[in-house]
Amino acid sequence: MIPTLAGIIIVTFILFNYVPNDPAAMKLGKNATARSKESFDLKRGLDKPAICGIWGKTRAYSDTDFKRNAGPWTRVEGVRWTTNGGSGRIVLPDGGSYAVPFAFQLATTNEFRIKARYRLSATPGSKGAASSIVVSNSSGIVRSVELEPADGFRDASVVFNSGTNPGSIVVSFAVEKGTLEIGQIGFGKKASHFFDSQLLFYLRQLARLDFGESLETNQRVVDMLKRGVLPSLSLTVPMFVAGLMVSIVMSLVCAYFRDTAVDRFFVVLSVLLMSVNYLVWIVLGQFFLGFQWRWFPVWGYESLRYLALPCIIGIVSGLGSDLRFYRTVMLDETYRDYVRTAFAKGVSKRGVLFGHILRNAMIPVVTNVIIAIPFLYTGSLLLESFFGIPGLGAMGVNALNSADFDVIRALVLVGSVIFMVANLATDICYALVDPRIRLK
């Protein structure tokens, strides 16, 4: 159970934190300001390293690789971008100081690191080259690192503290002599300790049972979940119970009339029902029962009447596979020895069916029932959004359409945990319905 829980956490972490390239850009759009992306990141811990490490990132200056363009350096005067005789790089000409174009001012009293891959060479016609990375604030130079002239590219990095007045911090490449070419620049923000990472952030969130904040509605996801559970359950529980009753009764009818036309009719019916797409049930049900014949309200969540139609559609759409499953279960039991014995000692057909077969078929039935319970919680994605029931399913569909990561992550996570618990409950119920099984 605990390994599985860990597995679920890892999978959701990988899926929602590791795989997406840039959730902020995905959600806010490519043209969002760096500052809004930064606040998105800060709220979700995305500025930290993924699993562990020292350097996280900040949107004040995102890592740039000058392969394709000059990035934010297009705004800096005097800087050229070139691919002449090599890969893409920016060229900082002789005799100037070029400040790193931050999108906004850095966070206070935090350590930052700038890392550059550079080549410093003498300008043709003159001798010698000298340049340095200079970090300065209002009171003067904080830190400075000399760059070395060489033929190939080299790496240099400067670590500095932004201090209490980060607005005055200027990080610049001062080129006193020669030409400075830069291939890539990395900029990192120091995490507070080695394990201060997205993973730890996520675990902490989970420990507090906090699933973050929806980006679409700006509400806490926990509150949204709490609000959505009731409408979801009010749809799925009656649907589930009624569906179970109908399919068990039908399967008993099949067992009663086995090898007759009645049984065959139900077999054909179940395959036909199974083959109709779920979507079609909903669209046609809503159209005919709700719109054309006006038996039920078409849309809304006001009284029990509004739940009837989605309920019926849900039952019908699930009936095919359920009927088939329970029929197999029941028929499997009818060929057992104890059934023959019961008949031999004169028990009536009905007595065998209800007294013997149904009771013995309880194990697969219980499994199937409990396994289905977690799905009651997430509700029905489509039914809810089609019929305007403000449950978790409709919430999930909205979140999918608006790429609301936190909401989907919470739904996936909670759904999995409930499923896991239900699995455990199945094992316990086995022991209850079947005295042959002992829990260890």
Add this chain to the structure above:
Amino acid sequence: MAAGIESEPVETGVSPYRDVWRRLARSKLAVACMAVLVVFCAAAFIGEAIYWRYRILDVEMPSGTEWLRKGIAKALAAERVRGQAAPYQRQDIDRQYLKPGWNTVRSVDGSDGRVFYLMGTDNLGRSVALRLLEGARIAFQVGMITSFIAIPLGVLLGCIAGYFGGIVDDIIVWLYSTFHCIPSLLFALAIAMIVGQGLTGVYVGIGLTTWVGLCRLIRGEVMKHKERQYVLAARVLGVNDWEIMFRHILPNVFHIVIISFSLRFPAAIGSEVFMSFLGIGVQGEPSWGIMISNARMRLWYGVWWEMGFTTLAIFLVVLAFNLLGDKLRDALDPRLRTGEI
């Protein structure tokens, strides 16, 4: 082999698959299902050909494969339709909502003409029949590609877990019980959303969430077979583990893969319909889910043919797969009837 041992001619038996084939061919229902599926596959291939005929000249090919493009373009006579919109995308507002069958259409010069549409037209005057054909293409792709992701994954992990046991088994069991716990539809949708890029996301989403059942079954079977005499004999002869696994055991459990394929194919089609209906997946291409999504609202105005024919197509294909899957399962391994795959 040591000299002197006379090798006796082994009596050649009938291959189990040929036996299954004979049994299927005897059932009229199975033959009818196969016929439906053949039509479906043919539709998918024709749809594919039409799609590429109108696209091959514009598509960006990786360098060095120009010959391939030329070959395809020549085979499909793509030059003749250069610059035209594909027929299933061709819009004509004058032909909006034509009923299936013969219709009278007033053309630009004012004269009336008779046009025939097998399944009518949609709101932009596009032929429903052609769009259905393209939808078959996408449904087929989804079924195949997700199978190519899920089945190798399930088979490989299942074989390894069942064969090696121990800690490898523990890890794989842990992995699949984790995946099993996650609500699959939501998970597939989330993966598709995060991976993005239209259909690729759908393939990855469905593929990564549907290998668990197969993996579990294969693992169980391999564990059973591992103790059988023929495996012990192979091991004594010094055959290495991987060869035993994939050349000796796998053929003996391969019927599970076949059954699993026949069951997951319609399920994948259903999921794709669902996903593209929700707006995740194909954009701009006529997939069956998108067609239903578009046709849904028009149903309210009495345009039944778009919805009707799409529904019918999905129904027939899924029904054929379901029935054939049942027959296959009965023929290959009746024990699997209750087990979910």
